[in-house]
Amino acid sequence: MMHPRQLRQQIHQGLNFGLVLASAFMFWKFLSVLTSSESPVVVVLSGSMEPAFQRGDVLFLYNRDNYVDVGDIVVYQVKDKSIPIVHRVMNEHHIEYTTSAQQQQQQQQQAKSSGSEYSPLVHTSGGKQLLLTKGDNNPVNDLGLYGRNQGYLNRDDDILGVVKGYVPFVGYITILITENVYLKYAMIGFMAISALLSNEE
Amino acid sequence: MFSITQRFQTLSNTALTYAIYVAVAVVATFYYQLYFDGASSVPATVDNISIKSHFKSSRSFGSMNKKPKENTKLTFDIDADLSPLFNWNTKQVFVYLTAEYPGKNSQASNKVTYWDKIVTSKEDANLELKNQRSKYNVWDVEKTFRGREAVVRLEWNIQPHIGPLVWGSTVSNATIVYPDSKVGGK
Numbered sequence: 001m002m003h004p005r006q007l008r009q010q011i012h013q014g015l016n017f018g019l020v021l022a023s024a025f026m027f028w029k030f031l032s033v034l035t036s037s038e039s040p041v042v043v044v045l046s047g048s049m050e051p052a053f054q055r056g057d058v059l060f061l062y063n064r065d066n067y068v069d070v071g072d073i074v075v076y077q078v079k080d081k082s083i084p085i086v087h088r089v090m091n092e093h094h095i096e097y098t099t100s101a102q103q104q105q106q107q108q109q110q111a112k113s114s115g116s117e118y119s120p121l122v123h124t125s126g127g128k129q130l131l132l133t134k135g136d137n138n139p140v141n142d143l144g145l146y147g148r149n150q151g152y153l154n155r156d157d158d159i160l161g162v163v164k165g166y167v168p169f170v171g172y173i174t175i176l177i178t179e180n181v182y183l184k185y186a187m188i189g190f191m192a193i194s195a196l197l198s199n200e201e
Numbered sequence: 202m203f204s205i206t207q208r209f210q211t212l213s214n215t216a217l218t219y220a221i222y223v224a225v226a227v228v229a230t231f232y233y234q235l236y237f238d239g240a241s242s243v244p245a246t247v248d249n250i251s252i253k254s255h256f257k258s259s260r261s262f263g264s265m266n267k268k269p270k271e272n273t274k275l276t277f278d279i280d281a282d283l284s285p286l287f288n289w290n291t292k293q294v295f296v297y298l299t300a301e302y303p304g305k306n307s308q309a310s311n312k313v314t315y316w317d318k319i320v321t322s323k324e325d326a327n328l329e330l331k332n333q334r335s336k337y338n339v340w341d342v343e344k345t346f347r348g349r350e351a352v353v354r355l356e357w358n359i360q361p362h363i364g365p366l367v368w369g370s371t372v373s374n375a376t377i378v379y380p381d382s383k384v385g386g387k
Contacts, residue, residue, distance in 0.1 A: 051321065052293050052360035070299050070312045071358050071368060088295070093342040096308035127308065130342060136295060136319060141337075143261060151265060152342075165365050167224075194206050 013195075037063035037161035042075055042084065043171030048135030049073070049086055056172030059086065061161025067094060067129050068155060073163040074133065076153055078146055084160055087142055091132040093152070129155035228364035231290035235359075235367065238285035245281030245355050245371035247298065249332075254346070254380050263340035271345040271382055272338040275300075275315045279330040279355060281371055286359055287323040294320045295358045296328070298335070300377065302351035305343075313339045348381030 031040040044057045053059070061075055068074055070092050077084045130152035134141040146153065153159065177184050253276070256269040264270040277298070286294050297317035304310050315335035320326055353375040359367040 051319070052295070069368075070314055071295070071297055071356055073358075073366070090337070091313040091339065092311065093304070094308075094310045095304060095342065096306055136317075140261075149265065151263060163366060166361060167363055 035062045035064065035161065037061045039075075039084070039160060042086070042160075043174050044086060045083070045175070046085075048138050049088070050137045052136065053086065053166070054168075056169050056175055058167045058171040059163045060165035060167075062164045063159070063161040065162065068092065068131065068159065068162055074131070075160045075163065076133065076158045077160055078150070078153070078158060080147065081145075085133075085135075085142070085145065086163065087133040087135045087138075089131050090134045090141060093130040094127065095130065096127040131155060131159070224363050227290055227362075231288060231361060231364065234288040235286070238288070240285050240367075241369060243281065243283060243285055243357070243369070243371040245279070245328075245373040247277055247279050247353055247355050247373045247375045249276075249278040250353060250375060250377050251276045252377060252379060254382050256382075257338070257340075262338055269344070270340050272340050273346060273379065274338060275335040275353075275377075276332055277316075277330075277335075277353075279328050279333060279373075281328045281355055281373070283320060283326040283328065283357065284323050286357060287326055290361045290364065292321075292360050292362045294326070295360065296320060296355065297357070298353065298355055300339075300351040300353050302346070302349045302379070311341060313341075315339055345382050346379035348379055350376055350378050352376055 028040075032038060034040070040061050040063075042059050042061065044053045044055055044059060047055060059075070068089055070089050073086060073088050075084050075086050131154075132141055132143075132152055143151070177187065253274045255272050255274075257272045258264045258267045258269050262270060262272050275298075279298070281296075283294055283296060295317065298315045299312055300315060301310065301312045315337055316333065317336060318328075320328075353373075354370050355373040356370045357368070361367070
């Protein structure tokens, strides 16, 4: 049987650990909301943007601008492909579809006939931005990386964020952990042992 | 009282705090130096621009389903001194030549890149190029460029050793008019 005081101490430790995890998760989600990007901090995995970005460098993303500009470095993920890619925007085509005056009238009449006091949003236009990207260190553009019959990326569908800030090298630890199984076990073992040791105090 | 893990934690916390202080100081002086050196008005001229236009029908030239697509290339002279962009936090400068032209209606627009270069040191920052050919074949979302007028600019992006990336444009400003090509002809 465990002594009640010991049990209480263990529960306390467990809760503390949970709190650390929860606050890390909250901070990550808060950054996501702030930048409007599902992964606001990424680690560079390939050398296609060398010498500026090398493996293990950390990039900070921002995704709140409606349109990206030529020369911006974006992180994109093509549908059905799992790996996000960090490349520079070469060409940008901003397309706006304006609806005709007749269609606008129809929309307004519909809004009136529905009888609501608040006139709903009347869309006078819709648009999209098409992008062609290339890695600074690659000889050719990214057409070969896109999907079949996909000539451009779509800003709204494919872009995860625009690179705004850079910190070198500190992300290399995540590459080491994900690509080296023994290191992963060593880390877990070290954490377990240090938890046990701190228990004894 | 003092366990190894505690000592390790205190040490790494202090190291991290001071590393952040140093990074902030580096970024502050980086911005100050850029402002002081006049990075917002880098002197540059782009002129003697000529356009070549071809119709291509392979996927790597922007064509879909073998439909002919107008590809354009430029030949140009550049005279630019990018040395104001280099200071102690500049890792490299990516300099690129863009053309911006209107789309089908007033809200639409297009911007394309014809040429770019990675400059990694202040010694190479003085660009004097004569009859430089563009690096890329450029196509539009439409079949042809329809004789539109484009504004050509030399722009830059500083990638730092640490901190925010900085973008800007040189004072160069040139206009070109695309040929009014018909599909199939030259």
